[in-house]
Amino acid sequence: MDAPTIQPKFLSKRDELGLVAVGFSGGQCKPGVDAAPMALIESGLVDQLKDDLKYKIHYDGQVHAYNELMPKDDPDHRNMKKPKAVSAVTQQISKQVYEHAKEGRFVLTLGGDHSIAIGTISGTAKAVHERLGRDIAVIWVDAHADINTPETSDSGNIHGMPVAFLTGLASDKPDAPFGWLAENQKLSLKKLVYIGLRDVDRGEKKILRDHGIKAFSMHDVDRHGIGKVMDMALGWIGSDTPIHLSFDIDALDPMWAPSTGTAVRGGLTLREGDFIAECVHQTGSLVALDLVEVNPSLEEQGAAETVRAGVSIVRCALGDTLL
Numbered sequence: 001m002d003a004p005t006i007q008p009k010f011l012s013k014r015d016e017l018g019l020v021a022v023g024f025s026g027g028q029c030k031p032g033v034d035a036a037p038m039a040l041i042e043s044g045l046v047d048q049l050k051d052d053l054k055y056k057i058h059y060d061g062q063v064h065a066y067n068e069l070m071p072k073d074d075p076d077h078r079n080m081k082k083p084k085a086v087s088a089v090t091q092q093i094s095k096q097v098y099e100h101a102k103e104g105r106f107v108l109t110l111g112g113d114h115s116i117a118i119g120t121i122s123g124t125a126k127a128v129h130e131r132l133g134r135d136i137a138v139i140w141v142d143a144h145a146d147i148n149t150p151e152t153s154d155s156g157n158i159h160g161m162p163v164a165f166l167t168g169l170a171s172d173k174p175d176a177p178f179g180w181l182a183e184n185q186k187l188s189l190k191k192l193v194y195i196g197l198r199d200v201d202r203g204e205k206k207i208l209r210d211h212g213i214k215a216f217s218m219h220d221v222d223r224h225g226i227g228k229v230m231d232m233a234l235g236w237i238g239s240d241t242p243i244h245l246s247f248d249i250d251a252l253d254p255m256w257a258p259s260t261g262t263a264v265r266g267g268l269t270l271r272e273g274d275f276i277a278e279c280v281h282q283t284g285s286l287v288a289l290d291l292v293e294v295n296p297s298l299e300e301q302g303a304a305e306t307v308r309a310g311v312s313i314v315r316c317a318l319g320d321t322l323l
């Protein structure tokens with residue numbers, strides 16, 4: 001197979017990829033998502049990116065568990081569970097992603113639960129601000145909006161809050177857990193687009209409405225078809241903005257991806273998920289990708305299938321083509 005043919009617009013080299021493997025599950029309560037990076041790598045993801053898609057991969061060879069960063073004592077803060085752990089880990093991820101992104105490399109992060117996007121997106125945003133003087137856009141593909149503030153969240157799980165912190169809808173005092181997020185690490189609400197939503201909390205619906213946030217729910221996918229939805233989503237972002245794609249595997253229907261912590265029926269087909277990734281690749285604007293929430297220890301009979309779905313989405317986003 002040939003190397004990707006799309007010339008990336010916002011990367012300095014078309015074939016350089018920084019990989020960050022994050023074995024972290026502290027943004028929610030179910031153990032097992034930390035095992036996803038190894039499962040994805042063992043199923044051949046990295047070899048395929050190297051051998052089939054011809055990427056030159058910069059990888060430190062480690063699935064980071066960040067044990068050295070775990071606080072001894074981590075009481076709830078504003079209703080958030082494990083605030084210090086998530087803060088320390090996401091701050092470290094932010095640096096790791098930034099180090100790759102500032103070199104003009106594509107950055108692939110394998111999670112881990114979705115709280116890690118506080119790190120990945122802040123790292124991309126900072127590097128893109130510095131390198132190109134631009135804001136990034138984020139396409140958030142998920143059954144959930146993950147835009148709860150600590151105050152609107154029922155669960156207290158931080159994987160339901162990353163977008164609130166990244167957009168500044170939620171913030172912490174400088175000395176509090178998420179006080180480290182600086183202005184140049186944040187995301188504009190106008191540059192955020194959701195696809196696949198179907199389980200949005202009441203407080204989150206109000207946030208989406210009040211701020212006019214662009215969101216394509218499963219209803220929109222049913223009504224228009226995924227082709228039209230992608231045209232509208234990419235049209236909203238425009239062709240001159242670097243894109244960070246944050247893909248929660250639970251956007252897919254549990255038929256295709258059962259092994260995930262907060263599965264919701266009525267989701268995207270595997271092909272619709274791949275199609276989203278293909279369309280985003282074809283823009284030439286993609287600069288970073290997260291793949292999160294694969295949990296091989298849940299619905300174990302479906303774990304291999306879930307991992308395969310994850311591999312497929314990453315391949316499509318990185319330029320794999322059928323023909």
Ligand SMILES: NC(=[NH2+])NCCC[C@H](N)C(=O)O
Pocket residue numbers: 113114115144146148153154155156157159160161199200201248250262293
């Ligand atoms: N990244 C995810 N899977 N998030 C699920 C969030 C579920 C729920 N809205 C919450 O705040 O807890």
Ligand SMILES: [Mn+2]
Pocket residue numbers: 142143144248250251262293
């Ligand atoms: Mn989700």
Ligand SMILES: [Mn+2]
Pocket residue numbers: 114142144146159248293
């Ligand atoms: Mn999510």
